[in-house]
Amino acid sequence: MTDAHAPLLSPIRNYTNRIWMAPLTRSRASMPGNVPNEMMGTYYEQRAGAGLIIAEATPISPMGHGYYATPGIHSEAQQAGWKAVTDRVHAKGGKIFLQLWHVGRVSHSALLPDNQQPVGATDVISESKTYIDHSMERHDNTQPRALETHEIPGVVQDFVDATRRAKAAGFDGVEIHGANSYLLDQFTRDGVNTRTDEYGGSLENRLRFPLMVAKAVVEAWGDPSGVGYRISPLSEHKDVRDSDPQATFSTLAKGLGELGLEYLHAVETWDRSEVDPRLDSVIPAIVKSFKDAGGKLYIANGDYAPESATQAVDSGWCDVVAFGRPWIPNPDFAARVAQGGPYREPDRDTFYGGGPEGYTEFTSLEEEAQEATSTR
Ligand SMILES: Cc1cc2nc3c(=O)[nH]c(=O)nc-3n(C[C@H](O)[C@H](O)[C@H](O)COP(=O)(O)O)c2cc1C
Incomplete structure (x- = not known):
């Protein structure tokens, strides 16, 4: 043990540490049907040492899918598959939220x-x-159509139904996926949302649908402490941009804070060597807006290492750090941070699709120690 990372290892609210697992799509659900399976249960159980696991982006409806073999939360079989996953995480003392996803235009008709x-x-x-x-071969996205104004309440209802299923499947909460260019982000940012109805144009109009979803999800969960929201305010992923990210996301954050949300989670960057110079002003403004309005925690994410994360928590930049890629090859990442490493590097070739390789085959320090004693 080392106390170099003590700030990350201290509890906060209901969570045993501040080393959370960011949502990671791994495309290993059983097909057909996009059903969570036993291998996924093993993967999440192995990672139960996270203060909170935010499970991979999970489509709320058949129209919400955009990639092959991503697990859904819109059928009985999917709900039962997830229940087996959450039971295993809870048996290991972990906590797990589900990330609720609608990809919007980022999809293929197949x-x-x-x-x-x-x-x-x-x-x-x-x-x-x-x-x-x-085959995991890449295909261009299909030409989308704009959602009709009258269809929007139906999508809100899909979020509600998915939230109820997530609750029935034993999750400790849900994270609304408002980041990375997917449906809610497409409505939020003016680079894409050029609609002329009450869901487009002014900032108030662009935030109408995302805030309707957040409010409905809080009501469906029954308590705002079971709801988080993810944003990526400075990302230009898949051509989704905004002319004024600070104003857009501070206003969204205020609306989310007013709902009393458990946390706001931001993808700050994917690469600290190329950080957007606006980050240092935009993030604190968004966080202030969220907390002043009544929101609870700020979760920072994006290319953090244990040292930079410790500094981020220590300096008050954030309350918690969510790590993504580090959890892939280090299933006991929090235990490794507690003792100062060692850390394995992730292998991109096994990120999406396939079997246990690059997924559940990584040993923990505890398993390695047992192995060493039994072969001695
Ligand atoms: C394999 C992979 C899958 C991802 N899937 C998701 C996802 O399902 N939902 C999401 O919001 N972000 C997703 N992301 C983004 C991560 O949550 C995170 O924001 C990104 O990896 C940067 O954090 P890191 O440097 O700690 O990995 C994914 C990233 C990777 C590498």
Whole structure:
């Protein structure tokens, strides 16, 4: 043990530490049906040492899918599959939220019911690629259509239904995926949302749908302490941009804070060597807006190492750090931080799809110690 990372190892609210696991799509659900399986249960159980696991992005409806083999939360079988996962995490003393996802325009008709067109904030295509089968070959996204005004309450209802299923599946809460260019982000940012109805145009209009979703999810969960929201205010991932991220996301954060949300979670960057110079002013403004309005925790994410994360918590930049890639090859990442390493590096080739390789085959320090004693 080392106390170099003590700030990360201290509890906060209901969580045993501040080393959380960021949502990571791994595309290993059982197909057909996008059903969470036993291998996924092993993967999450191995990572139960996180203060909170935020499980991978999980489509709320058949139209919310955008990648092959991502687990959903809109059928009985999916709900039962997730229940087995949460039981295993809880048996190890862990906590787990589910990330609720609708990809919007970032999809391919081969993944959607009756080969429909994807639906987005507008009919502008996303210049990105996706995979539609086990080959994991990349395909251009399909031309989307804009959601009709009258369809929006139906999507809000899908979020509500998914929240109820997540609760029935034993999750400790849900995180609304408002980041990384997916549906809610497509409505939030003016680079994509050029709608002319009450869901587009002014900032108030652009935030109407995301805030309707947040309010409905809080009501469906029954308590705001079971709800978080993820944003990526400075990302330009998949061509989703905003002309004034500070104003847009501070206003969104205020609305979320007023709902008393448990946390606001931001992807600050994916690469600290290329940080957007606006980060140092934009993030504190957003966090202040969230907390002043009644929101609880700020979760920072993006290319943090144990040292930089410790400094971020110590300096008051954030309350918690969510790590993504470090949890992939280090299933006991929090225990490794507690003793100062060692850390394995992730391998991109096994991020998405496939079997146990690059997924559940990494040993923990405890297993390695047992192995060493039994072979001595
Ligand atoms: C394999 C992989 C899958 C990801 N899947 C998701 C996801 O499902 N939802 C999400 O919000 N972000 C997702 N992300 C982004 C991560 O949560 C995180 O923001 C990013 O990896 C940067 O943090 P890190 O440097 O700690 O890895 C993914 C990233 C990777 C590498």
